[in-house]
Each structure stands twice: as structure tokens, then as C-alpha cells.
Amino acid sequence: MNIFVPIILVGVLLVIALILIIIDKALGGGGEKMILINDEKVIPVTSDDSLLNILSSHKIFIPSACGGKATCGFCKFQLIEGGGEIKPTELPFLSQKEKEEGIRLSCQVKVRDNMKIAIPKELLNAKEYKTRVSHIEDLTYDIKLVRFELINPTEMHFKPGQYAQIKVPGIDVIRAYSIASHPKYNNQIELIIRQVPNGQATTFVHKALEVGDKIILTGPYGDFYLQEDSDREMICIAGGSGKAPIRSILYYLRDQGMPRKVKYFFGAKSKRDLYYTEEFEQLSKEFPNFEYIPALSEPKPEDNWTGEVGLITDVVDRNTKDLSEAEAYLCGSPGMINACIKVLNRHQVKQENVFYDSFS
Ligand SMILES: Cc1cc2nc3c(=O)[nH]c(=O)nc-3n(C[C@H](O)[C@H](O)[C@H](O)COP(=O)(O)OP(=O)(O)OC[C@H]3O[C@@H](n4cnc5c(N)ncnc54)[C@H](O)[C@@H]3O)c2cc1C
Numbered sequence: 292m293n294i295f296v297p298i299i300l301v302g303v304l305l306v307i308a309l310i311l312i313i314i315d316k317a318l319g320g321g322g323e324k325m326i327l328i329n330d331e332k333v334i335p336v337t338s339d340d341s342l343l344n345i346l347s348s349h350k351i352f353i354p355s356a357c358g359g360k361a362t363c364g365f366c367k368f369q370l371i372e373g374g375g376e377i378k379p380t381e382l383p384f385l386s387q388k389e390k391e392e393g394i395r396l397s398c399q400v401k402v403r404d405n406m407k408i409a410i411p412k413e414l415l416n417a418k419e420y421k422t423r424v425s426h427i428e429d430l431t432y433d434i435k436l437v438r439f440e441l442i443n444p445t446e447m448h449f450k451p452g453q454y455a456q457i458k459v460p461g462i463d464v465i466r467a468y469s470i471a472s473h474p475k476y477n478n479q480i481e482l483i484i485r486q487v488p489n490g491q492a493t494t495f496v497h498k499a500l501e502v503g504d505k506i507i508l509t510g511p512y513g514d515f516y517l518q519e520d521s522d523r524e525m526i527c528i529a530g531g532s533g534k535a536p537i538r539s540i541l542y543y544l545r546d547q548g549m550p551r552k553v554k555y556f557f558g559a560k561s562k563r564d565l566y567y568t569e570e571f572e573q574l575s576k577e578f579p580n581f582e583y584i585p586a587l588s589e590p591k592p593e594d595n596w597t598g599e600v601g602l603i604t605d606v607v608d609r610n611t612k613d614l615s616e617a618e619a620y621l622c623g624s625p626g627m628i629n630a631c632i633k634v635l636n637r638h639q640v641k642q643e644n645v646f647y648d649s650f651s
């Protein structure tokens with residue numbers, strides 16, 4: 292063989308490698324880039340991974356219920372400079388106003404050049420927690436209470452109503468769960484988790500999770516929380532596991548001596564779907580300001596149910612008067628929330644006084 296052939300081959304490979312490096316540089320890859328956050332914090336970046344992953348590796352935890360697959364729409368941030376154009380995968384989650392404001396999905400934006408971004412200040416408080424499961428309890432046939440003891444860090448400071456995310460070990464699944472426990476016990480977190488048939492996280496929790504297991508949580512997250520500086524009358528509506536954040540809110544109000552008038556509607560199908568009934572009935576005995584109204588949409592004859600019957604929307608409708616001065620806190624499926632908002636609107640609730648977490 293001609294001795295020049297290997298030399299020519301090596302030369303060609305070197306030229307190709309050089310061209311690739313130049314293209315990479317032109318696209319902003321390779322070298323160090325900077326992310327400027329909220330005009331105050333700078334993160335140096337060498338990889339061109341997604342912004343979501345890069346922030347997470349710098350201990351900034353953006354909510355991400357789908358683990359970066361562009362199916363949850365949770366991981367929003369505001370892009371001020373750099374970052375490229377909106378991808379088709381982001382479009383379903385962005386309103387026209389959000390697009391105009393530069394809102395993007397952090398899991399879909401690759402860090403290929405210097406970027407200037409803004410994220411809500413509260414997100415800088417979200418941390419990753421090593422926890423140990425200390426208690427698991429069946430609340431109904433398909434709902435479990437799970438208590439996590441925080442090992443490192445040992446305290447999570449959250450507002451009543453906020454949520455945490457659980458990382459399912461072994462599979463790349465992250466899911467959001469509202470914190471059901473009292474905010475004053477900040478060395479433990481309780482979650483109320485309903486089994487979704489074939490659901491990845493809930494099947495793990497219901498079928499495999501055991502006391503003593505080590506689990507990673509992140510949080511706290513969310514803008515659904517008690518408006519502590521308000522003294523408005525409150526109407527709370529929840530279904531299924533939506534009881535979790537309302538429980539945390541009510542614990543907090545109980546410690547304050549229940550200073551606000553609260554009407555709490557809880558919708559379930561039949562009696563076997565009710566839980567914590569005694570706890571809330573006891574609260575209503577202690578505080579005349581608090582009224583608990585559980586309602587069954589399909590009570591069974593053996594339930595001997597004498598309480599409210601019907602869809603929660605109808606029950607709210609017939610038990611509510613003028614809400615123009617009230618605050619509403621809603622938790623449950625997107626369908627339930629949308630239907631409830633329609634009813635509340637008929638009772639003159641002001642849009643700015645409606646707070647909800649949609650368990651989508
Ligand atoms: C802010 C927030 C707070 C939440 N808090 C709670 C909470 O306190 N308790 C709780 O139990 N859940 C809560 N959820 C829902 C939770 O995050 C998961 O979506 C849910 O547990 C399903 O996860 P999975 O991995 O088991 O199901 P997946 O594997 O994600 O889903 C499996 C299938 O079930 C469908 N599905 C997903 N969720 C539901 C549902 N809720 N009902 C019916 N079908 C569904 C999916 O479309 C999919 O087809 C909350 C969600 C959000 C966004």
C-alpha cells in the first residue's frame with residue numbers, strides 16, 4: 292500500500308474534526324457560556340445540555356413533572372437574551388401573552404450561547420432533599436398518606452398549599468404532590484397520593500414504597516398558597532387527593548384560632564372515597580367559623596348517607612351566596628376546577644381572588 296494513504300486519511304480526518312469544531316463554536320457549543328439569572332447570579336456553563344438540567348446541576352430546581360419530555364409544561368422561565376427560537380414542542384404550553392413575554396420551557400431550551408433569564412425568586416428557595424419514609428397509611432382503598440422525614444437538609448420551609456416533587460428511584464420519573472402537613476413541622480413532609488391506574492409514580496408509591504426507603508424530594512413549589520395577609524371569607528373546594536393542600540392550609544388557620552370564615556366542600560363518589568372526615572368534623576365543632584361539607588355524587592344504599600348528594604359543582608351552587616368579597620381555593624382535576632370556577636363566577640367571585648392547583 293502507498294505510504295501516503297494513511298497520512299492522507301489522517302489529514303482528511305483532522306480537517307473534518309476542525310470543521311466540526313468551527314460549526315460547534317458557531318452554534319455556541321463547546322466553550323464556556325454564561326447564564327445570567329435575575330440580573331444578579333451568574334452560572335458558567337460548558338456543556339450544551341438543557342437549561343432545566345444545567346440549573347438543576349447548580350441546585351436551582353425548576354418544577355418538572357414530566358422529567359423534561361415537554362408534556363407537563365411546568366418548567367417555564369422567562370428568556371430575556373439568547374436561547375434561540377421557540378420550538379414546536381413548547382407551543383402547546385404557551386399562551387400568546389407568554390410568547391410575547393419570552394416565556395419558554397426550560398427543558399426544551401439548550402444552552403448554546405450566553406443567556407439572560409428571569410425565574411421567580413421563590414424558585415431559588417427550592418432545594419433537593421434526601422428523605423426517609425417514616426410512615427405509610429391507607430386513607431382509602433386507593434389513597435395513601437406518606438410521611439417523609441427530611442434527612443439533608445433537615446427543614447423545608449413552605450407556605451401552606453405549596454407542593455413538592457418526588458423522584459421515583461430507578462426510573463426517570465418526577466411527579467408533583469401537594470404538601471398535606473402542617474408548615475410548622477418543617478422537618479417532615481406528608482403527601483396524600485391517590486393511585487392512578489397504571490400510573491408510574493403512584494404504582495411505585497402504592498405497590499413498592501416501604502417505610503425506611505430513601506427518597507429524593509424537591510421543593511417547595513407553586514403559587515397556590517394561603518393569602519396570609521387577607522381576612523376575606525374563604526371557600527375551599529377539593530376532590531380526591533385535592534384534600535392535601537387544603538389540609539395544610541386548615542392546620543395553619545387552626546393554629547391562628549381560625550380567624551377567617553371558611554366553608555370547605557369536599558367531593559367524593561361514595562362513602563369509601565371519604566377520608567379525614569372525623570378530623571374536619573372535629574374542627575368544625577371547635578370553630579364555628581369553619582364549616583365542612585362533604586358531598587357524595589353516587590352514594591351506595593349501604594352508605595346510609597344523609598349528607599349532601601350530587602356533583603360538587605351543584606352542591607357548591609346551592610350552598611353558596613354572594614362571593615364578591617370571598618377568596619376561593621380549589622384543588623383537584625382540571626375538569627373539576629374549570630366547572631367550579633364557572634359556578635363561582637355565577638356567585639360574583641372576583642377572578643383575582645380565585646386560587647387553584649390543577650392536578651393534571
Ligand atoms: C401541582 C400539582 C399537585 C399535585 N398534587 C397531587 C396530590 O397531592 N396527590 C395526588 O395524588 N396527585 C397529585 N398530583 C398529580 C400527580 O402529580 C400525578 O400526575 C399523578 O399522581 C399521576 O402520576 P403517575 O406517574 O402515577 O401517572 P402517569 O404515569 O403520569 O399517568 C398514567 C396515565 O394516567 C393518566 N393520569 C395522570 N394523572 C391522572 C389523574 N390524576 N387522574 C386520572 N388519570 C391520570 C395519564 O394521562 C396517563 O395516561 C398533583 C399534580 C400537580 C400538577
Ligand code: FES
Pocket residue numbers: 343354355356357358359360361362363364365366396397398399
Ligand atoms: S419538564 Fe415537563 S415540559 Fe419541561
